[in-house]
Amino acid sequence: MQGTVIRQYRGHYYVAVGDRLIDCAISSRLRKELTYPEADPGSRRRRVQRVRRVQVVDPVAIGDRVEFEESDNNTGRINEVLPRRNKISRRASGTGRKEQILAANIDQVIPMVSTAEPDPDWSLLDRMLALGEWQGIPAVICLNKIDLTTEERAREAIALYEQIGYEIIYTSTVSNLGKASFQNLLQHRTSLLMGQSGVGKSSLLNWLQPGLKLRTGEISAATGEGRHTTTHTELIALEGGGLVGDIPGVKELRFWGIESHELPDLYIEFRPYLGQCRFRDCTHIHEPGCALKEAVSAEEIPLARYESYLRISQGR
Ligand SMILES: Nc1nc2c(ncn2[C@@H]2O[C@H](COP(=O)(O)OP(=O)(O)OP(=O)(O)O)[C@@H](O)[C@H]2O)c(=O)[nH]1
Ligand SMILES: [Mg+2]
Ligand SMILES: [Zn+2]
Numbered sequence: 001m002q003g004t005v006i007r008q009y010r011g012h013y014y015v016a017v018g019d020r021l022i023d024c025a026i027s028s029r030l031r032k033e034l035t036y037p038e039a040d041p042g043s044r045r046r047r048v049q050r051v052r053r054v055q056v057v058d059p060v061a062i063g064d065r066v067e068f069e070e071s072d073n074n075t076g077r078i079n080e081v082l083p084r085r086n087k088i089s090r091r092a093s094g095t096g097r098k099e100q101i102l103a104a105n106i107d108q109v110i111p112m113v114s115t116a117e118p119d120p121d122w123s124l125l126d127r128m129l130a131l132g133e134w135q136g137i138p139a140v141i142c143l144n145k146i147d148l149t150t151e152e153r154a155r156e157a158i159a160l161y162e163q164i165g166y167e168i169i170y171t172s173t174v175s176n177l178g179k180a181s182f183q184n185l186l187q188h189r190t191s192l193l194m195g196q197s198g199v200g201k202s203s204l205l206n207w208l209q210p211g212l213k214l215r216t217g218e219i220s221a222a223t224g225e226g227r228h229t230t231t232h233t234e235l236i237a238l239e240g241g242g243l244v245g246d247i248p249g250v251k252e253l254r255f256w257g258i259e260s261h262e263l264p265d266l267y268i269e270f271r272p273y274l275g276q277c278r279f280r281d282c283t284h285i286h287e288p289g290c291a292l293k294e295a296v297s298a299e300e301i302p303l304a305r306y307e308s309y310l311r312i313s314q315g316r
Contacts, residue, residue, distance in 0.1 A: 002082070004105075005064045006235040006243065013060055013078055015068055016237075024068050024076045026060060033059035035098060057092045061101035062235045062245055063190060086135040088192060091254035099256045102233065103192045103245050108138045110185070112195030112204075114145040115154050117219045118226060121196055126308040127253040128194050129166070130266035134258055139166060140185060142193075144200045146172040160302050164269040173200060173207040183208060183240060190235065190243045197249025198226020205246055209239060214246065255312075263313055264292070269301055270309070285310065 003015035003022065013024045026034070035057045060066065060081055067080040084104045092100040111128035113120045125141070132139040141161055146154050154170060155162075162168050169185060171178035182204070185191070193201045202214040217229030226249050235243045264270045264284060270292055278289025295301040 001070055001076075002065060002067050004235075005060055005062055005066055005078075006237070007233070008058065008060065008062060009232045009234075013066075015066060015076070015078070020074065022068065022070060022074050022076045024066075024078045026078045030059045030078065030081070035096075057098045057100050061087065061104045062233050063104040063106055063192075065105065086137055088131055088135065088137070088194070089256050090131075090250075090252075091256040093252070102194075102247055103235075105190065106137055106192045106245070107189040108132075108140060108185075108191050110140055110142050110191055110193050112142045112144055112193055112199045112201055113158070114148075114195075114199040115143060115157065116145060116148045118196055118198050118224055120157065122304065123308055123311065124196060124250070124253060125161070126267075126305065127255070127312065128250075129268075130258075130263070130312075131253070131255070133266040133268060134262065140169060141166050142169045142171055142182070142195075142204075144171045144173070144204060146170050146177055147175040160304060164302070164305070166268075171204065173203045176207075179208065186238055186240070186242045186244050188241050190245070192245040192247065194247060194250060196226060196251060197228045199249070201246050201249070202230050205236060205244065209236075212236065260313055263309065267305055267309055269305065273301070283313070285313065 001017060003017035005013050006016045007014040011025065013026060015022045015024050060078060065082040066078045067082065068076045068078045070076040086106060087101050087104045088106060088109060089099050089101040092098040109128065109132040111125055113125055129139055143154055143158050158168055169178055169181050171182055195201055198219045202216045206212050206214050215229050217227040219225065220227055228249055230246055230248045233245065233247045235245045237243055264274055273291040273295050276291035277287065279287050282290050284290050284292040296303055296306045
């Protein structure tokens, strides 16, 4: 039988087939690919926390189409992961070089940023957008917590991304803004919400579908950061049709598998200039006659995005 993995938790993989949900384990062959994150040096408490928070590197991800064998009582075993149409993945935490797949077979990614609490991490937004571009997955940016500022300021803060061509949705679960557009956006597709801990990913889903009761957490007064409230990944079926993934807050999004020469193309506003530099293998960092750098000087490309490109391409 075939189905879609919509939830994974502590060795259980929940596979949706029509209206049924089958609680599956994975075959011993797949289990060999399962690795646990390396513990960090440091106190035992810290180690335990990290292991709990960081997901294992798992051969099966949410959104995966799988082939499974059913036994009794809605349980079963996954034998095979079918080829993926696309995937959102990152380099796993720890020192080992491993890929961690956050979700597979996604129709759109929704990078989320909040106007404040926590403040926007533009670098992280650029990485989330680049990941979508790399896999050819459309992205719509959600700017949440509009109630913490004025709408005008909020628009100004994110204007750059609108200029370069991304669609932006403005929301507030507190002042009830943007609900209809968000519901429209999610209908009939599989979407993935991504963003720092505390931007309001789970709150937003509870707001759209009140029966969900996902756990949400206060922002820490001490650090201004979220507390990593969501600890496991799941694809939620929406009443209006469509699936949406709520994943634990990401702080670090280290690329996996993206070659440095592929990076410029992942900044959509760079594309018209690529191939026009003096040197064919121009890295757009220090070469003379670089069309991209000229476009930055002429303010045709936003300096902030070029600097973000430099940071990422130099591994910072
Ligand atoms: N002012 C304001 N606060 C919000 C809004 N949406 C969510 N919050 C608050 O932000 C905090 C964090 O929300 P969560 O939904 O837990 O955030 P998350 O992105 O799911 O965080 P992780 O699960 O840790 O990744 C909670 O205290 C929410 O009440 C909003 O639109 N405005
Ligand atoms: Mg959450
Ligand atoms: Zn160049």
